[in-house]
Amino acid sequence: xxxxxxxxxxxxxxxxxxxxxxxxxxxxxxxxxxxxxxxxxxxxxxxxxxxxxxxxxxxxxxxxxxxxxxxxxxxxxxxxxxxxxxxxxxxxxxxxxxxxxxxxxxxxxxxxxxxxxxxxxxxxxxxxxxxxxxxxxxxxxxxxxxxx
Amino acid sequence: xxxxxxxxxxxxxxxxxxxxxxxxxxxxxxxxxxxxxxxxxxxxxxxxxxxxxxxxxxxxxxxxxxxxxxxxxxxxxxxxxxxxxxxxxxxxxxxxxxxxxxxxxxxxxxxxxxxxxxxxxxxxxxxxxxxxxxxxxxxxxxxxxxxxxxxxxxxxxxxxxxxxxxxxxxxxxxxxxxxxxxxxxxxxxxxxxxxxxxxxxxxxxxxxxxxxxxxxxxxxxxxxxxxxxxxxxxxxxxxxxxxxxxxxxxxxx
Numbered sequence: 419x420x421x422x423x424x425x426x427x428x429x430x431x432x433x434x435x436x437x438x439x440x441x442x443x444x445x446x447x448x449x450x451x452x453x454x455x456x457x458x459x460x461x462x463x464x465x466x467x468x469x470x471x472x473x474x475x476x477x478x479x480x481x482x483x484x485x486x487x488x489x490x491x492x493x494x495x496x497x498x499x500x501x502x503x504x505x506x507x508x509x510x511x512x513x514x515x516x517x518x519x520x521x522x523x524x525x526x527x528x529x530x531x532x533x534x535x536x537x538x539x540x541x542x543x544x545x546x547x548x549x550x551x552x553x554x555x556x557x558x559x560x561x562x563x564x565x566x
Numbered sequence: 567x568x569x570x571x572x573x574x575x576x577x578x579x580x581x582x583x584x585x586x587x588x589x590x591x592x593x594x595x596x597x598x599x600x601x602x603x604x605x606x607x608x609x610x611x612x613x614x615x616x617x618x619x620x621x622x623x624x625x626x627x628x629x630x631x632x633x634x635x636x637x638x639x640x641x642x643x644x645x646x647x648x649x650x651x652x653x654x655x656x657x658x659x660x661x662x663x664x665x666x667x668x669x670x671x672x673x674x675x676x677x678x679x680x681x682x683x684x685x686x687x688x689x690x691x692x693x694x695x696x697x698x699x700x701x702x703x704x705x706x707x708x709x710x711x712x713x714x715x716x717x718x719x720x721x722x723x724x725x726x727x728x729x730x731x732x733x734x735x736x737x738x739x740x741x742x743x744x745x746x747x748x749x750x751x752x753x754x755x756x757x758x759x760x761x762x763x764x765x766x767x768x769x770x771x772x773x774x775x776x777x778x779x780x781x782x783x784x785x786x787x788x789x790x791x792x793x794x795x796x797x798x799x800x801x802x803x804x805x806x807x808x809x810x811x812x813x814x815x816x817x818x819x
Contacts (some may be wrong), residue, residue, distance in 0.1 A: 421734065421794045422791055424761050430585065440722075462643055464613075469585055474816075475816075477782055477790070477813045477816035477817050478695065478779070478782045478783065478817065480809060480812050480813050481775070481779035481782060481809075481813055482779065484775070484806075484809050485619065485745065485748065485775075485776065485779055488715075488722065488747060490743055490772070491711065491714055491745055492738040492741050492772070493711060493738070494704075494707075494738070498677055499643060499646060499677055500670040500673055500674055502609040502613075502639075502640045502643055503610055503636050503639055503670060504602070504605040504606070504609060504636035504637065504639075504640060505603075505605050505606040505609070506605070506609040506610060507605075507607035507609045507636075507640070507772045509670075509736075510636075510670075513670040514670060515671050516670070516704070517670055517673045517699070517702060517704060517705070518695075518701070518702050519670045519702070519703065519704070520700040520701035520702070520733065521703060521733045522703055522704070522733050522735075522736055562637075
């Protein structure tokens with residue numbers, strides 16, 4: 419009975435040992451897995467911007483966004499249409515001359531289209547009323563300025 | 567005796583005819599004067615920005631003389647100024663139905679089609695003007711705008727090139743060509759044309775801004791910084807200034 423009991427105790431100890439080893443192995447594996455996951459996430463974070471970073475456009479993105487706005491192109495501003503014709507206005511011949519001339523007549527050179535006109539389309543809305551400069555404000559719609 | 571009687575009747579008839587013609591002529595004269603006066607008032611009001619009152623004058627002129635092309639044309643300008651682009655286009659169309667060779671109405675119709683965001687219709691108008699007047703700098707310029715709006719920057723660049731060749735001091739034509747070239751990816755041509763615009767107008771903020779973008783694309787950050795700083799300094803448009811500030815913050819020191 420004693421021998422049987424000794425054999426039985428040894429078996430019990432072996433079982434306990436095996437269980438302990440299994441637990442340790444599983445813990446070790448969990449730690450390895452966690453470490454590997456952290457490493458992968460860390461590498462991914464280095465390559466992909468966070469949500470906060472992604473919301474800040476790059477310099478070239480801001481520039482291209484502005485240059486793709488309709489207002490980036492220039493027109494004649496307040497000289498866009500040919501003047502009124504008739505008494506007190508242009509003669510018919512003068513008006514025709516304005517259209518067919520090979521040089522600009524009465525044109526105005528410089529910035530005619532203001533980005534402020536399309537402020538909401540650009541990244542930052544105007545902080546103050548636009549068109550405080552020397553140039554008259556563009557009016558109307560479509561391509562902007564028109565002749566009064 | 568009979569002859570005398572006949573002569574007297576003839577003289578009476580002639581006198582009556584002349585009196586009637588005189589009265590009709592006077593009526594015509596005063597009618598014309600009234601119409602001209604209304605048009606003149608309408609033009610004055612248009613120039614002072616009183617479009618609604620101006621429109622009233624042209625309406626009155628047209629009520630007296632419905633086929634007056636000038637009053638109708640000027641009415642179209644008022645409607646455009648009031649943002650009623652479809653109505654303005656209709657008036658310019660009517661002018662052209664009445665006088666097909668009234669090219670100012672045709673040109674303004676093209677501009678109005680652009681305002682209506684109808685680049686194809688605008689292109690057809692400017693093409694018609696270019697066919698009849700190949701050296702029309704305005705038609706080439708606006709044809710460039712139409713093609714630019716149609717998403718054809720390469721074709722637009724060609725039209726702006728013609729406009730700037732016809733009139734080398736035409737700053738906007740150089741700038742727009744630079745922008746069109748930038749869109750096509752031809753940075754060398756874009757830079758060259760932006761430079762031409764800046765030679766003509768050293769405080770052209772948008773041209774500096776465009777040059778900054780060109781430098782960024784070329785990978786030249788210090789050069790880009792320099793252009794955006796200049797653009798921010800000379801710009802009178804607060805949004806352009808703030809865009810430059812944002813870009814400069816992104817470029818860093």
